[in-house]
Amino acid sequence: MTDIVHREAVYLWYYFSVQFEQIFRYWVMGMAMGSLVSVFFKDRIHNMFCHLGEKKLGTAGIVAASLLGIASPLCMYGTIPIAASFSKSGMRDDWLAAFMMSSVLLNPQLILYSAALGAAALTVRIIACFLCGIAAGVLIRLFYKDKPFFRFDSFDEPGNRDTDPNRLIRYLKNLWRNIRATGLYFIMGIALSAIFQRYVPADIVTNLFGDNKAFGVLMAATIGVPLYACGGGTIPLLQVWLYDGMSMGSAAAFMITGPATKITNLGAVKIVLGAGRFALYLGFVMCFSLLAGLVVNVII
Numbered sequence: 449m450t451d452i453v454h455r456e457a458v459y460l461w462y463y464f465s466v467q468f469e470q471i472f473r474y475w476v477m478g479m480a481m482g483s484l485v486s487v488f489f490k491d492r493i494h495n496m497f498c499h500l501g502e503k504k505l506g507t508a509g510i511v512a513a514s515l516l517g518i519a520s521p522l523c524m525y526g527t528i529p530i531a532a533s534f535s536k537s538g539m540r541d542d543w544l545a546a547f548m549m550s551s552v553l554l555n556p557q558l559i560l561y562s563a564a565l566g567a568a569a570l571t572v573r574i575i576a577c578f579l580c581g582i583a584a585g586v587l588i589r590l591f592y593k594d595k596p597f598f599r600f601d602s603f604d605e606p607g608n609r610d611t612d613p614n615r616l617i618r619y620l621k622n623l624w625r626n627i628r629a630t631g632l633y634f635i636m637g638i639a640l641s642a643i644f645q646r647y648v649p650a651d652i653v654t655n656l657f658g659d660n661k662a663f664g665v666l667m668a669a670t671i672g673v674p675l676y677a678c679g680g681g682t683i684p685l686l687q688v689w690l691y692d693g694m695s696m697g698s699a700a701a702f703m704i705t706g707p708a709t710k711i712t713n714l715g716a717v718k719i720v721l722g723a724g725r726f727a728l729y730l731g732f733v734m735c736f737s738l739l740a741g742l743v744v745n746v747i748i
Contacts, residue, residue: 456646463642467684474564474683475634482557483623486521487615493519494530497547498537510589513543514581517550518559518574527551528716532600541597542589550581553707557626561683562703565690568748569699576700576740580708583736598720633681641684654693661695665741668698669734672705682706697745704737 485493497516505512522530531544554577562570588597612618657664686699707713709730718726 459646460642463645464638467638467641467645467687471564471638471684471687474561475630477563478557478560479623479626479630481560482521482555483619483626485519485556486626487619487622489519490521497543498534498539507586507589509540509543510546510582510585513546513585514550514578517547517581518554518578519556520547520551521555521557522551528600528720531598532720535598535600541592542585544598545588546581546585549584549708550577552713553577553580553704558707564683565687565699568696569686569690572696572700572744572748573703576704576744580704580736580740584732587732597725599722600720630681637681637684641688644685644688650692653689657689657694657698662738662742664695664698665701665738665745668694669701669705669737669741672702672737673709695741695745696748697741697743700744701737701741704740705733708733708737 493516497513517527520527520530527548531539531548534544534547535541554573559570559574562573565573612621657668682702686694686702690696690699717729721729
């Protein structure tokens with residue numbers, strides 16, 4: 449019995465160490481880039497979004513808002529108070545929807561994480577999240593043009609924690625907060641992927657998520673709801689699944705529903721939408737993820 453336990457531990461350590469070596473550098477680069485953007489470029493990005501409100505861009509403003517949402521380093525609980533301040537200054541709801549939707553799906557840090565999945569998956573993730581933000585903005589423009597969609601009454605603009613006068617110390621403090629926030633999920637993700645590689649046959653993944661089947665896209669979108677905890681933590685799992693035969697469309701669906709339905713994000717979204725519009729949000733996320741996955745499978 450002892451020999452069996454020891455052998456299994458050796459196997460698991462092997463899978464863990466190999467994947468850790470493959471992904472660790474992307475996690476480090478993501479930490480460094482995320483803190484760099486947060487400390488030195490966050491205000492500039494948000495000021496650019498504010499200036500959009502001064503221009504008559506129409507639908508083109510939705511595209512710009514989605515791009516700026518991806519560039520923003522804030523999580524949903526940071527994005528919503530910022531969006532509340534934008535709303536109070538007169539920013540249109542369709543632009544806010546595009547900004548918030550793409551912001552919750554992607555940020556500079558997660559882009560670097562996702563590079564570990566390869567160029568194809570990274571490209572799919574960026575384009576899908578960008579288009580999801582645009583779609584959210586367009587739908588709000590079409591169906592809520594003359595009435596408000598968001599309720600920001602309970603949110604105030606957040607305090608800035610990056611205030612140390614020394615720029616290097618300010619950066620290092622932000623970096624340490626990022627490490628504390630994501631480090632455990634990163635290790636847990638690699639541990640789960642090691643267990644997955646050891647005990648789940650590759651043909652199960654191929655049958656469940658591969659072969660460009662619509663069912664695989666639906667399953668990936670569905671498991672993205674309960675499984676997603678942190679962007680860095682799911683990269684190891686996605687890497688294993690893609691290697692074992694997961695279709696790119698299924699991966700795209702997972703990468704949309706996961707962050708969009710992360711439990712902490714849902715709590716914030718529920719507050720600013722209310723029950724009825726919150727249901728619309730969930731329906732939109734599931735429908736867009738399925739559509740995106742099916743389209744990706746046709747293209748790739």
